[in-house]
Amino acid sequence: xxxxxxxxxxxxxxxxxxxxxxxxxxxxxxxxxxxxxxxxxxxxxxxxxxxxxxxxxxxxxxxxxxxxxxxxxxxxxxxxxxxxxxxxxxxxxxxxxxxxxxxxxxxxxxxxxxxxxxxxxxxxxxxxxxxxxxxxxxxxxxxxxxxxxxxxxxxxxxxxxxxxxxxxxxxxxxxxxxxxxxxxxxxx
Numbered sequence: 010x011x012x013x014x015x016x017x018x019x020x021x022x023x024x025x026x027x028x029x030x031x032x033x034x035x036x037x038x039x040x041x042x043x044x045x046x047x048x049x050x051x052x053x054x055x056x057x058x059x060x061x062x063x064x065x066x067x068x069x070x071x072x073x074x075x076x077x078x079x080x081x082x083x084x085x086x087x088x089x090x091x092x093x094x095x096x097x098x099x100x101x102x103x104x105x106x107x108x109x110x111x112x113x114x115x116x117x118x119x120x121x122x123x124x125x126x127x128x129x130x131x132x133x134x135x136x137x138x139x140x141x142x143x144x145x146x147x148x149x150x151x152x153x154x155x156x157x158x159x160x161x162x163x164x165x166x167x168x169x170x171x172x173x174x175x176x177x178x179x180x181x182x183x184x185x186x187x188x189x190x191x192x193x194x195x196x197x
Contacts, residue, residue, distance in 0.1 A: 011123065012130040013057075015139045016049065016152025016192075019166045020159060025136055027160035030061070034158045039185040040082065042154065047086045049152070053093060054128040057120065059135025060099035063109075066090065071107055096123070098138050117145045140168030150194050151176065157187040 018035050019025045026032050038046070050056075058066065073079060073087035095109040098116040105111045112119050120142055123131060133139050133148070142148055153166070176193035183189050 011054070011126060011128050012149045013120070013124055013133055013142065013147050014049075014053070014130055014150040014152060015133050015143070015148045016150075016154070017134060017166060018154045018156060018188075020163075021155050021157055022159045022161065023166050024160050024163040025166050027163040030164065031160075032065075034160055035156055036186075039188070040080070042184040042186075042188055042190070043080075043086070044082050045182070045184070045190065046154075047082050047089070050086065050093065050132070051089050053130050053132045055123065055131040056093055056095045057123075057131055057133040057138065058095060058097045059138035060097065060102060061137075062135035063095075063097045063099070063102075063105070067105075067107065067109075098135075116141055117147070120147055121145075136164045136166070136168070143168050143174075144170060146174075148195060150179075150192060152190070152192050154184075154188055154190045 017025050018038070020027070020034055027034055070087050070090040073090070074084040076083070091107050093108065095107070096112055096119070097105050097109055098112050098119070100113050102111065116138060124147060133142055139148070175196040177196055178191065179194050180192040181189070
C-alpha cells in the first residue's frame with residue numbers, strides 16, 4: 010500500500026493562498042527549504058494535482074531549469090518534476106503534458122485505487138483535491154511549512170472535517186526566515 014502525503018507552504022494562520030489566490034506572501038524560499046522540498050519530491054513515486062496547482066506548476070517547471078538564474082537545486086527540481094509521473098484531477102481541462110495523465114471522474118475512487126498499488130509515496134497538492142482526500146481519510150502524512158506571516162483569509166490548508174484526526178509528530182525543523190516545518194503521520 011502506498012503512502013499519501015499532503016504538504017505545502019502555508020501562512021501561520023493556515024492559508025496556502027491569500028485572498029485572490031495570492032501566493033506572494035511566501036516570497037522565494039531559502040536554499041535550505043527549497044532543498045528540503047526537492048528531497049521530498051525526489052522521494053515521491055507519483056504526484057497528484059488539482060487543476061489550480063497543476064496550472065501553477067506546469068506554467069513554470071517544464072522549463073524551470075532553462076531560466077537564466079536557475080540554481081542547481083532549481084535545475085534538479087525541474088528535471089525531477091518533468092520525470093515524476095503525475096495525475097491531474099479536473100473536469101475543466103482536457104489536456105495535460107509532461108509525464109501526466111488526466112482523471113475527470115471520481116477522484117476519491119482513483120486515489121483509493123492508486124493507494125492500493127505497490128510503489129513509492131504519493132504527494133497530493135491542491136486544496137480542493139487534498140480536502141476531498143482528507144475528508145475520505147486517505148491522507149497518511151501532513152507536511153506543513155509554516156511561514157511567519159498572517160494573511161487573514163484565503164484558501165485554507167485544512168478542510169472542515171466530520172470527525173477528529175489524531176496525528177503523531179514525526180519531524181520539526183526550523184529554516185531561515187523563521188519558517189517552521191512540521192511533519193505529522195495519521196494515527197490509524
